[in-house]
Amino acid sequence: xxxxxxLLLALxxxxxxxxxxxxxxxxxxxxxxxxxxxxxxxxPEQYEGSELELDCFTYSLExxxxxxxxxxxxxCSAEFGCVCGNDTVIGFILDAPFELPAPRNQSEASxxxxxxxxxxxxxxxxxxxxxIHSYLPDGSINPDKIETIKFLHFNVETCDLIEDYQxxxxxxxx
Amino acid sequence: MAETKAxxxxxxxxxxxxxxxxxxxxxxxxxxxxxxxxxxxxxxxYNTDIQGIEIQVNGWNALFCGLSGQYTATGALYGxxxxxxxxxxxxxxxxxxxxxxxxxLLVVAFAVTLAAAIGKQPVLCVPALALNVxxxxxxxxxxxxxxxxxxxxxxxxxxQSNPACSVESYATIPAVxxxxxxxxxxxxxxxxxKLKK
Numbered sequence: 001x002x003x004x005x006x007l008l009l010a011l012x013x014x015x016x017x018x019x020x021x022x023x024x025x026x027x028x029x030x031x032x033x034x035x036x037x038x039x040x041x042x043x044p045e046q047y048e049g050s051e052l053e054l055d056c057f058t059y060s061l062e063x064x065x066x067x068x069x070x071x072x073x074x075x076c077s078a079e080f081g082c083v084c085g086n087d088t089v090i091g092f093i094l095d096a097p098f099e100l101p102a103p104r105n106q107s108e109a110s111x112x113x114x115x116x117x118x119x120x121x122x123x124x125x126x127x128x129x130x131x132i133h134s135y136l137p138d139g140s141i142n143p144d145k146i147e148t149i150k151f152l153h154f155n156v157e158t159c160d161l162i163e164d165y166q167x168x169x170x171x172x173x174x
Numbered sequence: 175m176a177e178t179k180a181x182x183x184x185x186x187x188x189x190x191x192x193x194x195x196x197x198x199x200x201x202x203x204x205x206x207x208x209x210x211x212x213x214x215x216x217x218x219x220y221n222t223d224i225q226g227i228e229i230q231v232n233g234w235n236a237l238f239c240g241l242s243g244q245y246t247a248t249g250a251l252y253g254x255x256x257x258x259x260x261x262x263x264x265x266x267x268x269x270x271x272x273x274x275x276x277x278x279l280l281v282v283a284f285a286v287t288l289a290a291a292i293g294k295q296p297v298l299c300v301p302a303l304a305l306n307v308x309x310x311x312x313x314x315x316x317x318x319x320x321x322x323x324x325x326x327x328x329x330x331x332x333x334q335s336n337p338a339c340s341v342e343s344y345a346t347i348p349a350v351x352x353x354x355x356x357x358x359x360x361x362x363x364x365x366x367x368k369l370k371k
Contacts, residue, residue, distance in 0.1 A: 032248070039248045042260040046246060 025051040034076065034172040037090050044125035044152055052120060052154070055168055056091055057113035058103040064131045064146060069093050070100055071151065072118055075171045090172070092154035095123055101161055111170050115162035123153035190369055191296055197362035198290035198299055201355055205284035205306075208351045212280070214344035216273060217258060217320035219332050221339040228332060229254035233345065236273025236316065245270060262326035268319035276312035279305050280348075283355075296366050303359035310352045317345040 026047070028036050033054065040047050056072040063069070073091030094100055104114045127150040134145040162168070212233030219228045231239075235253030239245055244252060245259040245266055259266040283305035290298035324341040333339030 035248045039246070039256050042256060043246045 023049050026053070028052070028054040030167070030169060033074065034090070037074075037172075040122075040152065041090070041150075044122060044127070047122050048125050050121065052122070053118065055115060055117050055162060055165075057106065057115050057170060058094075058101055059089060059091065059106045060103045061130060061132065064133060067130075069130065069151070070103075072116065072154065072156075074169070076173060091151070092122075093128060093151045094118070094156050095153050096156035096159060098159075100156065100159055109171075111165060111168065113165075113170060115165040115168060117160045117162055118154070118156055118158070120155045120157040123155045125152075127152055187369065192294075194296040194299075194362055194365055194369070195291060195294055197358055197365075198287050198296065198302065201299070201302060201358045201362070202284065202287040202291050204351060204355045204358065205280065205287050208348045208355065209280055209284060211344075211348040211351060212277060214347055216316055216343055216345045217269060217323055218342050218344075219328070219339065220342050221333065221336065229257050231255045231258060231269070231320075233273055233277055233316070233348070236270050237277035239266075240270040240274025258323055258328065261328035261331070262323040265319055265322040265326065268322070269316055272312050272316035272319055276309055276316050279309035279312055280352075283309055287355075287359075296362065299359050299362035299366060303356065303363050306352055306355045306359055310349060310356060313345055313349045313352065317343050317349065320345060 026036055037054075054072070056074055059071040059073040061069045061071055070093070071089070071091050072094050073089035076088055076090045101114045101116060105112050106114075129148050129150050131146050131148050133141045133143055134147045136142045214232060215227065215230035216233050216236055218230035221228050231253040235251065235255060238251040239253075239255045245263070246256050248256055255266060255270070258269075283302055286298050286305060287302045290296060290302060320343040321341065329339075329341060
């Protein structure tokens, strides 16, 4: 009984200690990608200063004003991140001091895309709001409806092209 | 002759005490099932149309969130508390608090009941009864806190007017099992005090 109480007490003391301390770095895997990315959308401030590594595909976005953004994303269901019709994606706007690989088949329901392994940090915890036209069920753009999506900026330190991407999921959930 | 009578009375009393031990044995078994039932979602979003349980937090997750104060972290220990917390912070903190209290009481109740059964100490049924009652109350409060999340925006985000989608809590299952524990320990306690008289 005494031992059990001591164990519980030790656990109660250790958990908060384990949670604080040095900055944590994150390597997103196929198992953790969606959970960590979702958490990052909700609580970006707790990832500031952390080194992040992830696999994603490049994705080009153009807002209603004609501004173009190159993003690193994966597709997901509409619950998290942005809600933009058939092209719901979760990821970052990429900021890099070098040229990043151009997207390919970005809207196709296929894994044949430009996959990259990125290393870097969040530029800030502030999200950029991008106004885009929504999509109709047939995939065409609906010029009468505008949606606002929010993305975090990601400072790319290194970007490696992934050639063997067959085991990577372009659509993620859970 | 008088000595023999006293010895007989003592033997009869011992036999009755021995019989009482069946209560903590069954009680410990039910307590163990209750602890296992705490792996069920105390808070979950179910979407029967799409993929069943979308996100969830079980009793053990609530314990770790309550102990660590981490309501925005990811990881198996914490379940999906971070997502619920984004939409319903107060309800999640309340769930973490009551969930933590309930889980600690349940674990201690199990330990005490087990000690009563193994150490052959029927007197321990009395604190076990108190712990089970308190644990039951904390479980009910954890359930209430979990269901308060249904009032937040999370339903709109996840369910998008889909009637097959809802916020649910299975904290009722361990709570119902605990009623069995409470009844069992109450009977044991009454019998124990009758023996003492």
